[in-house]
Each structure stands twice: as C-alpha cells, then as structure tokens.
Amino acid sequence: MGRVTFHFEFRRYSLPFRQPVRTAHGVWTHRDGVIVRLEDGAGKRGYGEAAPIPWFRTETADEVEALCRELGTPVKAERLALVPERLGCLRGALASALAMVEGKREGGSVAYLPVAALLPAGRAVLENVGPKAEMGFRTFKWKVGVGDVGDELALLDDVIARLPVGSKLRLDANGAWDRRRAERWLERCADRPVEYVEQPVDAESRGAEDLLRGLAGDFPTPIALDESVAGAREVERWLGAGWPGIFVIKPSLLGGGAGEALGKLKEARARVVFSSALETAVGAQAALRLAFAHGGEGRALGFGVWPLFEDGRFDGPRLAPFIRAEDVERISPEAVWNALS
Numbered sequence: 001m002g003r004v005t006f007h008f009e010f011r012r013y014s015l016p017f018r019q020p021v022r023t024a025h026g027v028w029t030h031r032d033g034v035i036v037r038l039e040d041g042a043g044k045r046g047y048g049e050a051a052p053i054p055w056f057r058t059e060t061a062d063e064v065e066a067l068c069r070e071l072g073t074p075v076k077a078e079r080l081a082l083v084p085e086r087l088g089c090l091r092g093a094l095a096s097a098l099a100m101v102e103g104k105r106e107g108g109s110v111a112y113l114p115v116a117a118l119l120p121a122g123r124a125v126l127e128n129v130g131p132k133a134e135m136g137f138r139t140f141k142w143k144v145g146v147g148d149v150g151d152e153l154a155l156l157d158d159v160i161a162r163l164p165v166g167s168k169l170r171l172d173a174n175g176a177w178d179r180r181r182a183e184r185w186l187e188r189c190a191d192r193p194v195e196y197v198e199q200p201v202d203a204e205s206r207g208a209e210d211l212l213r214g215l216a217g218d219f220p221t222p223i224a225l226d227e228s229v230a231g232a233r234e235v236e237r238w239l240g241a242g243w244p245g246i247f248v249i250k251p252s253l254l255g256g257g258a259g260e261a262l263g264k265l266k267e268a269r270a271r272v273v274f275s276s277a278l279e280t281a282v283g284a285q286a287a288l289r290l291a292f293a294h295g296g297e298g299r300a301l302g303f304g305v306w307p308l309f310e311d312g313r314f315d316g317p318r319l320a321p322f323i324r325a326e327d328v329e330r331i332s333p334e335a336v337w338n339a340l341s
C-alpha cells in the first residue's frame with residue numbers, strides 16, 4: 001500500500017460569484033480554492049476540492065497551493081497521509097480523490113433530500129417567500145442579524161404569515177448578536193414555528209461557548225452551531241460536551257476527519273444539517289454524497305445555493321426543492337477540471 005504512487009496534479013481557481021456574497025466578514029466576490037487530481041498506474045482518476053474559508057479557521061487557498069507544489073508528482077500514498085492536520089481542507093480533498101481512485105463509496109441511504117430555500121436579509125425577504133413557496137420549497141432560511149434588531153423582529157410575523165402551512169423557518173444570524181439581542185430574538189421565537197436559530201453569537205467572542213449553552217438551556221427554540229463547528233475536532237468537542245442543539249455540517253470544511261466525525265454524530269443521534277461551503281460541483285458532490293450516506297432524519301439540505309458562479313460550469317445541480325441521489329451522481333468532476341484549463 002505504502003508503495004503505491006500516483007500522478008498528482010492540481011488546479012488553483014478564483015471564480016467570481018454571480019452576485020457578491022455578503023457575510024459578517026464583509027463582501028465576498030470570488031471563491032478561491034484548489035482542485036486536486038490523483039491518477040494511479042492503471043489510469044484511474046480521482047478528484048477532490050479544497051475550498052477553505054479562512055474565517056472558519058481553515059487554512060488559506062495559498063497554503064493549499066503551496067503544499068500541492070511541495071507534493072509534486074509522482075507522489076506516494078504515504079506522503080499524502082503526511083499532509084499536516086492544519087491543512088484540513090486539502091486533507092479532505094486528497095481523501096476524496098483517493099476514495100474515487102479506489103472506487104470506495106458509501107451507498108446512499110435515501111433517494112432524495114429536501115433543500116432549504118435561502119431568503120435575503122431585510123425587507124427583501126417579504127417578496128421572496130411567495131415565489132420560493134410556489135417552486136415547492138417548504139423549508140426556508142432567512143438571514144438575520146444584518147439590520148437593526150427591532151426592524152428585523154418586526155418583519156418576523158410577516159415572514160411567518162407568508163409561509164405555506166407546515167413550513168419550517170430557519171434563522172441564521174452568522175454570529176451577529178450579543179447576549180441581549182440573542183435573548184430578544186429567542187424570546188420572540190419561543191411560540192413561533194421556527195425550526196432553529198443558527199449561530200446567534202460569534203463563535204470566537206469571549207465566553208461564546210458558555211453563552212451558547214446558556215441560551216440553549218433557557219429557550220425552547222433549538223440553536224444550531226455553524227461557525228462554532230468548522231473542523232472535525234470542534235464537532236467532536238461539542239458532541240462530547242453534550243450539545244443539545246443542531247450541528248450545521250459543511251463537509252468541505254471538516255477535513256480528512258469528516259467520515260469519523262459524521263460517524264460519531266450518527267452514533268449520538270445528533271441532529272445534523274448538511275450545508276454548502278460555496279464550493280464548486282467537485283466539493284459539492286463529495287459533500288452531498290456524505291449527506292446522502294448519512295440520511296439522518298432527512299432534514300432539508302443547506303444547498304439552495306445554485307446558480308452560484310458567474311460561469312455555470314462550476315455549479316452543482318440547479319436549484320429545486322429536492323436534490324435526488326442521481327443528481328449528485330450526475331456531477332462530473334472531470335468537466336469542472338477541464339473547465340479550469
């Protein structure tokens with residue numbers, strides 16, 4: 001096994017989004033990452049994507065590229081295993097590529113999974129609910145924490161009134177609130193059909209962990225961790241500490257330890273929501289395969305992101321209220337690779 005060598009290539013990308021993505025960390029215009037390709041002696045190829053998000057405490061695309069240069073080609077399987085843990089996204093990409101070369105793949109446990117519709121921040125949310133409901137969406141995710149708390153709270157009941165019967169509403173604050181703001185929101189949500197409130201406070205603010213635990217204990221609406229659980233180790237730490245809420249899992253950021261972390265979540269019957277890291281179709285395919293293998297309670301996927309890139313060749317399946325397992329298998333990593341040449 002250790003003597004197996006691969007022909008190794010990589011392609012760095014910097015792809016403009018169709019529309020800039022607003023985050024708590026500013027406006028994001030381009031997605032930077034690296035696609036890797038391994039080929040064995042028999043000509044079997046595997047692809048993987050390292051799509052880091054530095055504000056989720058991952059490595060940077062520059063660091064991924066530098067290490068890819070260092071690996072060179074041909075590369076031994078044992079050398080791939082020595083990529084430092086700090087470069088989790090690259091480790092994950094290489095693990096995906098390796099699994100593809102070896103033809104290893106977990107079978108999916110479900111045929112299709114629902115997708116959550118993304119609703120824009122602010123008043124624009126109101127005219128967006130109807131069309132998305134028409135399309136068939138029944139889970140909606142509204143970005144909050146962007147404007148004034150009072151203004152946004154005043155919109156909540158209007159948003160809820162526009163939802164089709166039986167819909168679920170997720171709120172994502174991306175860590176924007178302090179304790180007082182988070183409490184105001186959670187009080188308001190208590191008797192409303194809110195599936196969960198995601199990352200109410202900044203993962204890296206002082207005392208964030210205690211605050212999150214306190215909020216989870218004080219209010220009935222479940223709290224979801226997103227930015228707080230970027231890497232596999234963080235997932236395992238929160239799980240070990242008995243986090244009672246939801247885990248938002250971006251498989252592209254979990255690194256080489258993704259399989260293990262997901263196994264532990266499953267064993268603990270933790271509530272998991274799989275989510276996009278705004279990666280290309282290569283990383284999305286790997287992430288969605290993990291979601292389909294996990295199955296879980298069939299919670300809506302946080303993959304309502306396409307069309308995402310200015311160049312549609314890098315997008316995953318077109319936006320619909322469901323993604324089918326066969327849509328995931330139809331993604332061609334090779335086509336993404338070729339589009340980068």
Ligand code: MG
Nearest residue numbers: 172174198226
């Ligand atoms: Mg989030």
